[in-house]
Amino acid sequence: MxxxxxxxxxxxxxxxxxxxxxxxxxxxxxxxxxxxxxxxxxxxxxxxxxxxxxxxxxxxxxxxxxxxxxxxxxxxxxxxxxxxxxxxxxxxxxxxxxxxxxxxxxxxxxSNVVVPLDVVEGISNQPGQLFLSGWSDGIVNLHDARTPDRPVSKYVDVVDDGQILSLLPIGYERFLAGSSQNGCLKTYDLRMPGMRPYSYLEGAAQLSQSQETREDLDPKPSLSSSFKTRRDINIFLSPSIEYGERLWQPIRSRHRVRRTERYRGCVYSLASPSPSSPTVYAGIKNHTLQLDFVSTDDIRSGVDGRVDPSLGLNDRSKDIFSFSCYERPREGHESTDPILLRKQQGLFGERRESQIGKKESEVATGVSEPGWDERWRLNIKGINRGDDTSSDGL
Incomplete structure (x- = not known):
């Protein structure tokens, strides 16, 4: 209904x-x-x-x-x-x-789910003309009422083939998709169908010729390098879920040990107060997660008004989750691009500045890259990142 x-x-x-x-x-x-x-x-x-x-x-x-x-x-x-x-x-x-x-x-x-894209003015002249549909084969389709025979665009994830159970447009440019497995929340750009991600960082000023030459001579990424190729990501919504102990299960020590497991199920629903809200609510089994898309720097700045105080993110006593994500391969590089796993550090943990002057092997919490919130850390350990300019010309 x-x-x-x-x-x-x-x-x-x-x-x-x-x-x-x-x-x-x-x-x-x-x-x-x-x-x-x-x-x-x-x-x-x-x-x-x-x-x-x-x-x-x-x-x-x-x-x-x-x-x-x-x-x-x-x-x-x-x-x-x-x-x-x-x-x-x-x-x-x-x-x-x-x-x-x-x-x-x-x-x-x-199709498991459909969501309209033009519930407000600005996308098309007729509400309901454009909408997204999530399918059981893991594909998201963009439909236009003027061409109903086939979708006008499709969005594919070559890594996770779980069914699409939930969709949520974010503004006019992006949308989120909830998978049927591994608590996977996917990000897509409406302007780049297929498997091609888009990033506003691509519109930044190009590096000077001397900088590009230095990067070509040293293709291994460092803490201070700025990668020009960005990919969309899949986030694992995998909090530790406590399960009640069975009465017949023996106690292994004097202290009762709670049994917890990482969530690996479905993302059943997605909702937000408005298309431009920084808060998203994700429905998983028996729980609803609140996801706030805000900058760690804004939270730590101590300046009033940068972060909505109702979120309570300045309260250190709150249990704030730390999740993991991975970058999806670029289109045409599915067999060569590595799956880059990132993990979130605690909100009030080590700052980005503490990495300056350290080697990658000395950074225990992973590498903090430019363009990423500093909570997201990438542990490269010398693995070819897949953006070597000498091989693919990017």
Whole structure:
């Protein structure tokens, strides 16, 4: 079920019998009985067993339904129904499909989630015209109502092939995707489909010829080097989850030891207060995580107003998680680019300045690179990073 953003909002519910629309605020306030204002049967292939996976308003007048086929090898469509003053259309006014990725088997797949991109003005002239869909083969598709036969762009992760269970647009340029495995939260840039990441750092002033020459002579990265090639990342939302001890499990010592395991499950949902909010809420099994995209330097500066005080990030008594992430390979370099694992240091741990003058082997907490928040540390240990300018010309 879902509720639209109309001044007189509607609640839409779906089951195998059809779609029903209910008023959120009934006209007759003297009774608690609420009846549907409209109901239409679903139009699906009668010869294929199916079920509804997702239902979502793309706009106040467009309602999308994602099906899953339970047999065969067809890809299930996304049906979109139009809502007017007279009610729902009897049949979907358009259907959206997904193309399999190159080299992928033509197995049965379906969309698990859809999110509109133009809920506010600025992207298209018609709300609901552009939307993202996350599929069971790990692909995210960008759809345009003007070309429903196939997606206009697709976003692929060659490392993690888990299903896409949740999506969240961030502004007009980026979006987050939640995977079905390893607590993986993926970042993508809407402007760079396929597997090509984009970074604003690429727009910075180019290094002088002398600097480029020095980097070519010493391709091994150092603490002070600035890497020109940036990649999108996958973050592991893997807090330690406590599990109750079984009554028959013997106590191994005099002190009770709590059993904890790193979370390795799904990222079921993603939400934020607004498209421009620095806070994201991620729903995992039995828990909701609050992720705040703020600078460590701002937190440590001690200057009032740089960080929202309601976040409580200046409170050292709070338990702030430290996660890990890895950079995805660049397009065309999947077989040569290493998977670069980064780990977060504690919020109030060693500062970046303490690395100055040290060799990489002496930095126990990993290398802090320019362009990254100093909590994210990369332990290179002499491994070829994959951006050697002498080999790929970047």
């Amino acid at each position: 879902d509720v639209n953003n109309d001044p007189t909002p509607l609640l839409a519910t779906c089951n195998n019998d059809g779609i029903s629309l209910f008023p959120v605020f009934p006209a007759d306030k003297t009774t608690w009985d609420v009846y549907p204002t409209d109901k239409v049967p679903l139009q699906t292939k009668t010869d294929i067993s199916n079920r509804i996976i997702c239902a979502k308003f793309l706009s106040d007048s467009a309602f999308a339904i994602c099906f899953q086929y339970l047999e065969g090898k067809e890809r299930a469509p996304i049906d979109v129904y139009d809502i007017s003053s007279t009610g729902l259309t009897k049949q979907p006014f358009t259907q959206f499909w997904s193309d399999p990725s190159e080299g992928a088997s033509n197995d049965r797949h379906s």
